[in-house]
Structure formats: C-alpha cells, structure tokens
Amino acid sequence: MHPVPLFIKGRILDNLEAVRGHFLLRLKLPPAFHHPVPGQFVMIRVTESQTPLLARPMSIYAFEKGAEHSVLEIFYRVAGAGTRILSGLKPGDELSLLGPLGNGFSGNQEARRAILIAGGIGISPLTFLAASLSPIREPFPVEMTAYVGAQRKEALAGLDRLSAVCPDIRICTDDGSMGYGGRVTELFERELDAFDPQGCAVYACGPRAMMKRLAELLEKHPLPCQVSVEERMACGLGACLGCAVAVRTPGGDVAFMRACKDGPVFDIRRIDW
Amino acid sequence: MHPVPLFIKGRILDNLEAVRGHFLLRLKLPPAFHHPVPGQFVMIRVTESQTPLLARPMSIYAFEKGAEHSVLEIFYRVAGAGTRILSGLKPGDELSLLGPLGNGFSGNQEARRAILIAGGIGISPLTFLAASLSPIREPFPVEMTAYVGAQRKEALAGLDRLSAVCPDIRICTDDGSMGYGGRVTELFERELDAFDPQGCAVYACGPRAMMKRLAELLEKHPLPCQVSVEERMACGLGACLGCAVAVRTPGGDVAFMRACKDGPVFDIRRIDW
Amino acid sequence: MRPSSLQPSLSVDIGPLSLRNPVMTASGTFGYGEEYAPFVDLNRLGALIVKGLSLEPRAGNPPPRLAETPSGLLNAVGLQNIGVKAFVKEKLPFLKEYSTAIIANIFGETVDEYGKVAEILGMADGLSALEVNISCPNVKKGGIAFGSSPEMAAEVTKRVREATDLPVIMKLSPNVTDISHIAESVESAGADAVSLINTLAGMAVDVEHRKPVLYNVTGGLSGPAIKPVALRMVWQVVNRVNIPVIGLGGIMCPNDALEFLIVGARAVEVGTASFLNPHATMNILEGIETYLREHSISDIGDLIGTLERP
Amino acid sequence: MRPSSLQPSLSVDIGPLSLRNPVMTASGTFGYGEEYAPFVDLNRLGALIVKGLSLEPRAGNPPPRLAETPSGLLNAVGLQNIGVKAFVKEKLPFLKEYSTAIIANIFGETVDEYGKVAEILGMADGLSALEVNISCPNVKKGGIAFGSSPEMAAEVTKRVREATDLPVIMKLSPNVTDISHIAESVESAGADAVSLINTLAGMAVDVEHRKPVLYNVTGGLSGPAIKPVALRMVWQVVNRVNIPVIGLGGIMCPNDALEFLIVGARAVEVGTASFLNPHATMNILEGIETYLREHSISDIGDLIGTLERP
Numbered sequence A, B: 001m002h003p004v005p006l007f008i009k010g011r012i013l014d015n016l017e018a019v020r021g022h023f024l025l026r027l028k029l030p031p032a033f034h035h036p037v038p039g040q041f042v043m044i045r046v047t048e049s050q051t052p053l054l055a056r057p058m059s060i061y062a063f064e065k066g067a068e069h070s071v072l073e074i075f076y077r078v079a080g081a082g083t084r085i086l087s088g089l090k091p092g093d094e095l096s097l098l099g100p101l102g103n104g105f106s107g108n109q110e111a112r113r114a115i116l117i118a119g120g121i122g123i124s125p126l127t128f129l130a131a132s133l134s135p136i137r138e139p140f141p142v143e144m145t146a147y148v149g150a151q152r153k154e155a156l157a158g159l160d161r162l163s164a165v166c167p168d169i170r171i172c173t174d175d176g177s178m179g180y181g182g183r184v185t186e187l188f189e190r191e192l193d194a195f196d197p198q199g200c201a202v203y204a205c206g207p208r209a210m211m212k213r214l215a216e217l218l219e220k221h222p223l224p225c226q227v228s229v230e231e232r233m234a235c236g237l238g239a240c241l242g243c244a245v246a247v248r249t250p251g252g253d254v255a256f257m258r259a260c261k262d263g264p265v266f267d268i269r270r271i272d273w
Numbered sequence C, D: 001m002r003p004s005s006l007q008p009s010l011s012v013d014i015g016p017l018s019l020r021n022p023v024m025t026a027s028g029t030f031g032y033g034e035e036y037a038p039f040v041d042l043n044r045l046g047a048l049i050v051k052g053l054s055l056e057p058r059a060g061n062p063p064p065r066l067a068e069t070p071s072g073l074l075n076a077v078g079l080q081n082i083g084v085k086a087f088v089k090e091k092l093p094f095l096k097e098y099s100t101a102i103i104a105n106i107f108g109e110t111v112d113e114y115g116k117v118a119e120i121l122g123m124a125d126g127l128s129a130l131e132v133n134i135s136c137p138n139v140k141k142g143g144i145a146f147g148s149s150p151e152m153a154a155e156v157t158k159r160v161r162e163a164t165d166l167p168v169i170m171k172l173s174p175n176v177t178d179i180s181h182i183a184e185s186v187e188s189a190g191a192d193a194v195s196l197i198n199t200l201a202g203m204a205v206d207v208e209h210r211k212p213v214l215y216n217v218t219g220g221l222s223g224p225a226i227k228p229v230a231l232r233m234v235w236q237v238v239n240r241v242n243i244p245v246i247g248l249g250g251i252m253c254p255n256d257a258l259e260f261l262i263v264g265a266r267a268v269e270v271g272t273a274s275f276l277n278p279h280a281t282m283n284i285l286e287g288i289e290t291y292l293r294e295h296s297i298s299d300i301g302d303l304i305g306t307l308e309r310p
C-alpha cells in the first residue's frame, strides 16, 4: 500500500470546468510516478510562490500509466484561495506534486457487491475505485451500486464518469431537484436491509456529517464499510501530525491517527465520530 | 505638479523583453488617468495576491493620452521577485496602479541645451523628458546631449527610443565594449567645461554611485542639475515616510525628505550624498 | 443566511468616544490624513489616527527605512515627525474640517515628555482622543520600551491621564511575554481603552553585501504576517480587561477585520493595507457591512466578542 | 565574485558537537526521520532533530490542528508523541544506521520530568545531543512556559545538564520580552548551545462559523512570516552569549539560511519548508555551498557572524 512517493513536476494537459465550480485537471507525469491505488491522494502545490504556503491534498480521480509518461486526473471543487489559483492554471503550466500518498481502499476479495456512497466531491476517489473494480467483474462479477448526493441538481458533479463504470447510480438531492429528495444516507438507510452483509462492501467519501450519519446507521449492522476522510494537512507524509483523526482504541480511549499516513481510508467503525 | 493621482486598473497591451532582462510594458489606462510630467512615476502592483506585498515604483517612460483610453509605457529591468512576476504577465492581464506620483523634472525656460545623464535603467524617465523637450525645439531649439552608461554593451538598453528624440548620444561602457571605455561621469567630466552653464541644464538618473560622483563634479561648477533618485517605497503618497532622502538644510543639518512626494526629482545640490 | 436589506448599525463606543463605525486608520500609515484624501472620503472613516507626534520635531533614521519580507513590511522610520506644535498649526486645521473623530498618536522619550505632548494636544481644538504609543525606547531608564514593563506603562498612562481630559487609548507593544498583564496595568492606571498591536521587532539581511537591509539594523514588522499574533493577543487581552480593546495588525480585507471583531475588539485599525490599496479602509468598511447584512445582524454590537468554542 | 572550483568546508562545531554541515531538521517537522527518508539522503544532513519526546506517550490535541495564515502555518499538535521509551525501542534503531548526528528534542511538564527524559536518552545509544524545548507550559507553576522566565529556564537547564553527558541545546521561546536574557540564563546554567526560535503564539478565526480555526484556539506560528522576528532574536542573542547559537524560523531557501549564518548562527534548522518541499534541506545545503563557492569562501566559519553595519 505504500509505494515510495515522489516529489515531481507535472505538466497540465487540461484544466476545465466540468460543472459550475468543479474542475477536471489532467496532468502529464514522468513514468517514475507509481501506479496509485484508489483512495490514495497527492499533495499539489498550486503555485511555486509561497502563497498559499502549503500543498493541497487531492484524491486521485483516474490514472493511466504509460511508458513515456503517465496521466493523472484530479477532480476538484473550488473551495478557497488555493483551489481558486489551481483553477486558473492553463495547459502547459507546470506544478509540483507529491505522491501517491496514504492507504487506499482495500478490495474485499469475497465481496460480490460494492456499495459506493458519495457526497459532493467525495465522488472522486470512489469513481477511481469503481473504475478499478469494473474490469475485474469477469469471471466473478462485482455488482456496484452508487449513492450520489448533493445539495441540489446543479451541484451534482462527476456523474458521467461514474455512470460509465457503474450504471446503477441512485441520486439524492437535499432539495429534491433531482432523484430522491433528501440526504444520501436517508435513501441508503431505506434500502440498507436489501443488501446481503456477506457479499457486500461499502465505500464512502463525503462531508463529515454524511459519514458520521453513515457510521450511526451501520453501528448495529454487519455491513463492512471503509471511508476516506478529510483533514487539513501540511506534510502528507506522516511527519507533522497535523492531520489527526480521532479513533477508538481497543481499550475504549480515543487516540489520534494520521489521515495522511494511517488513512485517508479507515474502517468506519474505528473512527470516533 | 501634483495632479490628483488615481488608483486604477490597467490592461496590458504588451510586455516584451527589449534587451536581455529589460522589458517594455505597455498599459491601456482609462482616460481619467492624468497626463504625467516627465520624472513622475507610478506604483505598480505586480499581483493581486499579497506576494510581494507592496507595489513597485516605476518611472513613466512614455504616455499617450486618448479620448477613449490612454497608453502608459514602463521600461523596466528585472531586479528581483516583483519585477520577475511582472515580466511574466501577458497581454490582456490586468494590474492595479497608482499615479501619476511625485514631482517631475521642471523645465528650465531659459535653457537652450539639455544634458541627459543616464545610468542603466535611469534612461527611462530621461527618455520621457527628451521626448517632451523635443517637440518644443521650435522656435527656440533645445539642443540635447545624452550620456548613457552601462556595465557592458549587452546591458545597454533603450538606445533606439532615446536616439529617436535625441540624436546626440554618447555611450560609455565600464568594460569598453562600446563607446567610451569608462564611467559615464568620467566622460562627462572631460567634456563638462565645453558646456555653457548659462544656457544648459543637466538631468540625471542612475545608480546612486553615479549620481554621487556627478554631485562631486558639479560641486564647484555652476551647471544646474536635477536628479531623479530611487528609494524603497511603501505608499508612494508621502504618508509612510519610508522613502527618506537625506537633504542639507539651510542651517547645515541633515533632514529627510520623501522621495515619493518631495521628489523623486531633486536639485542635485540639495541632497546629502 | 439570506441577506437583509436593512442598513445595519455600525456605530461603536470606545469608552467615552463614539465612532460612526469601527474602521480607523493606524498611526504612521495614513500620514496626516491629507495624503489619502484623494482616495478616501475621510468623513466615512470611524476615526483617523495620525502619524505619531513628539514634543519636538524628529528627523528619523537614515535610509534604507523599509524592507519587504514574506507577507510583511519592516520599517525603521524612527518616528520622524514634525512635532506637536507644527501639527496643531499646520495639520490640524485641515483635519478639523471633517466630522470624523481625529485621534493624535503621541510618544515621548521620558514620562514627562508624554505628559507635555498630551497637555498641548488637550488644549488644541479638534481632537477626539489620544493614542499613546509606548513601544518606543525609554531613554532615561536604559532603552527598554515603556510598553515592556507594566510599571512603566502605568506611569505613562497616569501622566497622560492627568495631563488631559481627552480619552486616552494606550497602544501596546507585542514584544512582551504577557501583553494582558500590561493591559491590566494601564487599565488600573486610568486608560480608557487599549489598542494592539504595534509592530513586532524584526530584521532582514542583505546576503550579497552581508549587511542589514535597514540602516537601523532592526525594524518593526507589520502586515499580514503578524495577523495571527495580533489576533491571539487581542483575544488574551479582551479576556482580561474591561475597557474596550481596539485590534490591529495585518488587517487587509473585511474578513481580517471581522476576525478581530468576533474575538472581541470593539474597533479595528487598518495600517499597511492602505499602502498597497489606498481604498483599503473603505473596502473593509463596506465588507463588514455586507457581512452583517448577509448574516442578518442589525447591530455590529451583536457581532463583537461572539467567538464560540470549536 | 568568480566562482571557485574548490569544495568549501562546511563543517561546524556546536560546542562539543561536530557537524558535517550546518543544515539540521527542526523538531516536529521531520517526524522521526523515516518519513523523509524517501526524499533526503539522511546521511547528508548536518543533524537530524526528531519530534519532541516526553516521558509518557501523549495523545495531543483534537483536530483541527492546522491553519494556514499569510506566509505562515499555525499548528496545535499538542506535542503528540510516542513517549521516550517507545522512541528508543522503535525509532532509534532505524536512525542509528545513519552516520548523521541524531538529536532528540525533549520536553516535560515538570522540571523533574525533563530530567527523567534526559536520563533515559543519555543511556540510550545513538544520540549525539539533546535539544530541550522549554516553550511548553509549566503545569506546576500555573501554566507559564518554562521558557518565559529566566529562572525556570535555568532550572530546567541545570536538571538536564545533571542528568546526562550529552551536549545540551536549550530551545528558546520567542514569546518573551527579552530573549537574550533567557539565553544568558541558560548559558550560566550550563547549556552547551541555544537554538531559536520556536513558534510564535498565534490564532485564526473562522469568520463564517465564528469559531477559532484550531480546536485548541491558539497555536504556534511557523514559516516565512516569522523569519524577520527570528533573525532579530538570533542577532540579539549572539551579541549576548558566548555559547553557539542555532538559528531557525521561516528558513525556506538558501538565502534565508545565509541570513542566519551571517548574523551569527553557527547552524540552522529547517522546519515548515520540508512540508512544501520534501527536498528543502538538501536544496538549502546545496545553495549554501554554491554561495560559498561563488564568494570564494573556503570555510563556512569565515561567513558566520560577518554582518557589517550598513
């Protein structure tokens, strides 16, 4: 899970607005960059100047390895100053990045069905996961169901890409402007009992509130579930201890693990929400 | 001399490298920008982000007033981080600037001959001055002689523009690779006595060492001389008192005046070099 | 968070001083007002604080006086000023024409000099308050800044307090171990308010010439770099004193000002920001208004000091 | 200024400690070394200082622990660490394989705890020195940091000095009125060297939610924003003590490191810079070498402390 990360330059192939405020960044990388596992991320420096100072963590959305060069895709939402600068970069521009980092999703060999639960930009690592589960459908087909939530129809992003690898998408919008009217966790709760805990694995990524609610739903339920969490990060390498995630220790205490090195993917039941 | 300055946006028309490390920036400004006097300057913000924090003072190289818009030209040398960022800006980019600022050269009504002494990028305000003296040659022709100095041939910049308005240019290079081999002040010293102090005015801009030497030369000489000085600036408006220039008071003491507001053009004999 | 169309009330009281809004100019960064009059309608400022004044004119330090650092500005102007008498004669008449509160920033080399400056200004017409800069070195007591010792800070406060009826704002130095202790001390000595922070002492080196960039070797650091330190100090002080606190240090945009207000500052001063954007004070004022409207806060008093625990 | 082809000598002595070059890693920013081993040949570092260690493991603060500020980083990790015993057992064996000086950064909640940690590490094999962090609050004496009082700083120094034969570097806090006074005090108490600065106490506010950004409310400010303050303090301290001074605070590039060396620091530590560029230490080392070569300085000792008056 920990191929040695590299700190390298990537050249922007394109950086286009997909849905309002959401951009697809395609980067050309030297072949030395290791093939990432879904759920892994990179730290991207949006500028060589020191404003902003730190690199920004971004999940890997897609990756294609080539002999001459590889192509890495990032799907991102403009959230603040750093992502705003990123969104202004043009094809041909170079940027520094560090990766691949962290522990990705661990495929469950036995699982016949993957349930993906995505809130907002959380769709990014789950799309990479779905794409990587998709080719191994044969001879033991992995069925996939994706629950995708957003506040309203206009904020739904990344559906095209996901639906290409996972045709069964169940959309939820808070305002009911598309699909189920309500939280993604509400719809999942309704349908939860239809899934066979034995052959299923849940993978989730989204806002903290969504994942917390999911943790509650699954508390008394045997479905296994991995979540990818977000925390502010400085180093991405496990050195600064800035990206603390509260987990329950076997003794019942709370301890802090590092989102960047011990995660960002955790068993949902380990986390102290 | 103090038309009310404006803080406005200009759009870059072009920003091209003229001679190695020296750029010509042409900016389109709204017509509200006042017609500057040669020797006046603007404070340019090279970025809307705060790195670098402060605006950079730049002399006005040329100005053309139009009804729809005006065109302002800046001739600059890449000296550090700020000018490096400036040199990366592209046509169409916008930047904020404040101006016109400061006291320019005051034309001497009686002077029949203007002697310009330029070191390095100091050629910029003197070219604007020469261009503005040039059309008023008739019916009382103002003769112009320019001494232009640089370390070596390759560092000479802005000769074309200057020679269009002042054909009598005497070039000096420290290494002798072009023109007179030696400092511009050395050549001027040799030729100094040929000028008639009555009808002449000297205008100088260049490195401090050059202007200091010039001040020494003129100490016991009646030629009038105005110099444009450089100091680090923060506000450009006379408010911060950061751009102190030591001047001699009538009482013989040293006092500090503001390069931005009381200058940048001073009588060379007032300054305490 | 639906925007309200009502005009929120922006007026704040700084002890005996009523301001139409909480946006003031920081001393030394707005000259004597006239320099910025082409850009800012001075009547729209909460208050205008002028460049620091001493009893006699001061020449200040030789150049270089400025150095830029990452997100910061070092200055070693050396408190150059025209002196309190020239101020009253030459600068105050222009300022008096405005309805804005005019605050004189003062300093002295001895406690007595502070008192004398305060007396002269107390008799001048047209001032609303004094802001007392105690970050300058005390020449008599061996060069420690008045603001580094609670006792000396209190002494200055008492002397100024006695010298004038004008509201007295003590401007605190951040170069201390415990700024809230100094704040308590000037509160007990009769200060009407405190303002903080002044600049952090800093330095820069020209590596090529192996010389300090500033002639004076060290200078005062201002600008965005110091904002986290300033906010922390304002938070410490509002938790310890009952007099109003004015916050400053690195305020560049409305959000920065809001941080200080939420932490508990009753007003803010805008300094270095005016250098890069002469409209900064007005942009900040308008941004505060917009925030209040968007958050349906009808009175700025309902925002001040509302910081919650995370 | 013609470049010399000679390889300049980079070795420096920090009291009893000889380093192959002056570039060290700052505690808490380089983990236990292993995290950066993929990027930095640890054998090329002047010294490697590990994350601060306490007697018992510490969980640290709840998140958020980080906030970015203009040219700065606020952290409130809360000194999370695995404890000195786990360090010796689990981390030191890896580090011992390198020829680089390994320095343990330590702290305690009481003077005695400092002593105990120093004793344990003094007996462990593979360490070259201790760096003693006195910026953490003294729980017994009411939460004032050990580093804010000359007496308390001296007490800690003495206790650690008695506990071990390892060279003792006292790491000073910048949140004080007179850092050179603290430096003199730890010098008299037997410190072999001082390092400065630790982080400046700071704060940031989330204006939308009106909450501190950090769970712990305040945090420590590091990065380029603090460099001018760090340089000024190093300059003050080198002018007052005879023991070697290690400089740090905002060093991002070779020029920054050179500023500290010229001012008089015998070595530098690189902190926050490694976060944005894991090769930062090596870039800085190479840049120092290039500078020496370009300026025909054959021994770095001829650069250190050569600041001239402007």
Ligand SMILES: Cc1cc2nc3c(=O)[nH]c(=O)nc-3n(C[C@H](O)[C@H](O)[C@H](O)COP(=O)(O)OP(=O)(O)OC[C@H]3O[C@@H](n4cnc5c(N)ncnc54)[C@H](O)[C@@H]3O)c2cc1C
Binding pocket: A041, A052, A056, A057, A058, A059, A060, A074, A075, A076, A077, A078, A079, A080, A081, A082, A083, A084, A121, A124, A125, A229, A230, A231, A232, A233, A259, A264
């Ligand atoms: C492992 C990981 C993977 C991520 N993957 C993606 C992705 O694929 N696409 C995407 O758009 N975003 C992703 N994020 C979130 C992304 O890192 C933040 O949106 C980004 O750092 C914000 O930077 P900014 O400068 O634009 O905003 P800032 O001004 O720094 O912050 C804006 C908002 O974002 C929050 N924020 C800041 N830093 C982080 C952070 N490190 N993690 C979470 N929230 C933060 C702040 O609290 C604030 O509310 C990921 C985060 C992590 C930790």
Ligand SMILES: Cc1cc2nc3c(=O)[nH]c(=O)nc-3n(C[C@H](O)[C@H](O)[C@H](O)COP(=O)(O)OP(=O)(O)OC[C@H]3O[C@@H](n4cnc5c(N)ncnc54)[C@H](O)[C@@H]3O)c2cc1C
Binding pocket: B041, B052, B056, B057, B058, B059, B060, B074, B075, B076, B077, B078, B079, B080, B081, B082, B083, B084, B121, B124, B125, B229, B230, B231, B232, B233, B259, B264
């Ligand atoms: C009134 C005035 C007019 C000027 N006109 C021109 C011009 O027409 N063309 C041009 O190329 N340059 C001009 N300059 C100089 C120009 O302002 C500086 O070169 C520029 O500010 C450097 O910025 P930087 O960020 O690139 O370099 P920095 O990294 O800030 O500094 C690089 C070098 O420039 C010096 N420097 C920094 N700021 C100033 C300053 N304000 N004045 C003088 N030197 C400074 C520094 O000491 C350093 O040696 C003028 C300066 C003044 C005061």
Ligand SMILES: Cc1cc2nc3c(=O)[nH]c(=O)nc-3n(C[C@H](O)[C@H](O)[C@H](O)COP(=O)(O)O)c2cc1C
Binding pocket: B240, B241, B242, C026, C027, C028, C029, C051, C052, C053, C073, C075, C077, C079, C105, C133, C171, C197, C198, C199, C221, C222, C223, C224, C226, C248, C249, C250, C251, C269, C270, C271, C272, C273
């Ligand atoms: C150039 C300059 C001159 C200053 N002069 C004074 C002064 O005369 N009196 C004073 O109390 N503070 C003075 N200050 C400090 C500012 O008022 C303010 O406290 C400091 O700059 C921090 O605020 P800022 O970061 O918004 O600039 C000066 C600051 C600068 C940058």
Ligand SMILES: Cc1cc2nc3c(=O)[nH]c(=O)nc-3n(C[C@H](O)[C@H](O)[C@H](O)COP(=O)(O)O)c2cc1C
Binding pocket: A240, A241, A242, D026, D027, D028, D029, D051, D052, D053, D073, D075, D077, D079, D105, D133, D171, D197, D198, D199, D221, D222, D223, D224, D226, D248, D249, D250, D251, D269, D270, D271, D272, D273
């Ligand atoms: C995330 C983080 C953790 C730190 N942990 C420690 C620590 O455990 N012990 C210590 O003495 N200093 C610690 N520091 C302070 C640094 O060692 C250093 O003094 C400070 O960051 C200034 O240097 P810089 O600006 O180069 O980062 C820490 C700093 C950061 C940013």
Ligand code: FES
Binding pocket: A232, A233, A234, A235, A236, A237, A238, A239, A240, A241, A242, A243, A258, A259, A260, A261
């Ligand atoms: S980001 Fe530094 S430890 Fe995780």
Ligand code: FES
Binding pocket: B232, B233, B234, B235, B236, B237, B238, B239, B240, B241, B242, B243, B258, B259, B260, B261
């Ligand atoms: S630059 Fe501010 S007074 Fe001249």
